[in-house]
Amino acid sequence: MIKLVPPKPFFYKGGEKAVLLLHSFTSNTMDMKKLGKYLHKENYSCYAPLYSGHGLTPEELLTYSPSDWWQDVLNGYQLLKDEGFKKIAVIGLSLGGIFALKVGQELDVNGVVTMSVPNHREASFLQKRVSFYAKRYKQLEGKTEEKIDLEMKLLQNMPISSLVEFQQLIDVTMDHVSLITSPICILYGELDEPLYKESAETIFRSVTTNQKTIKGYPNSKHLMTLGNDINDINKDILLFLNNLTW
Structure with a gap:
């Protein structure tokens, strides 16, 4: 059986403008x-934290909760x-x-960029996501179909x-979107x-700030940062960041 190497946070130190990247x-x-x-x-200086349990076995993933992952964001x-x-x-x-x-x-914060944000998700749907992840993870480990x-x-x-x-985190966060006064780019x-x-x-309708943009990308699915529009997405995010007051 193959032991998978867990991913890690990364920190690319650059100039004085800092960006927190959240997977x-x-x-x-x-x-x-x-x-x-x-x-x-x-x-830009970029730091990406790894949420607790992510990159580990699905069984370990489920021992953590959004409050743990939020703490990882705060720590970042x-x-x-x-x-x-x-x-x-x-x-x-x-x-x-x-x-x-x-x-x-x-x-x-100086500015906010969101990509592929759900306005609601049932716990049952999230459980299917975990099951998909679990099967893929176990296949990569080299386990037999019977054991999987x-x-x-x-x-x-x-x-x-x-x-x-x-599920509750998504609902509460979406209920308070009007509290956002920083410039925002919604993709x-x-x-x-x-x-x-x-x-x-x-x-886009709910945020309080007047500095807001929204854009859809014709060739992108959910993981936009790894998809076919990546070059346009990167350029648009850079343009947004460059136009902020640093």
């Missing part, structure tokens, strides 16, 4: 590496502060986008309290589920 649910910091490297070349923000960065922008994808909105509501089927049945019986908390993939476009439009 998606059941994924890891690889979501943000291409964007981070691109922004680093443009003299504080790391940048401790490094001496006075102004921080935040960029998030999917769950990371929810956290980016929450950062924009509760912390002092057995472990998947056991996984189905694990408590999903963390996923119920995740979605046009090949993604329609709810993500609806969510983007809801965020």
Whole structure:
């Protein structure tokens, strides 16, 4: 059986402009590496935390909750502060986008970029995401189909309290989007589920700031930072960041 090497946070130190990069649910910091490297070349300093349990076995993932992942985000923000960065922008994808909105509501940020943000997700849907991740993870470990089927049945019986908390996190964060007064850039993939476009439009309408943009990308699915529109997305994010007051 193959032991998978867990992913790690990354920190690309550049200039005085700092960006906090937040990855998606059941994924890891690889979501943000291409964007981070691109922004680093443009003299931005980029830090991407890894949420607790992510990149580990699905069984371990379910022992953590959104409150743990939010603490990882807060720790990442504080790391940048401790490094001496006075102004921080935040960029998030999917769950990371929810956290980016929450950062924009509760912390002092220079700007917010969201990608593929859901306005609602049932815990049952999130459980399917975990199951998809679990099967893929176990296949990569080299386990037999028989062993995978057995472990998947056991996984189905694990408590999903963390996923119920995740559902509640999305709802509460979306209910308080009007608290965001920082400039915001809202992006979605046009090949993604329609709810993500609806969510983007809801965020655009609801934020208090007048400095807001919204854009859909014709060749992008959910993981926009790894998709076919990556070059346009990177350029648009850079333009947004460059237009902020640093």
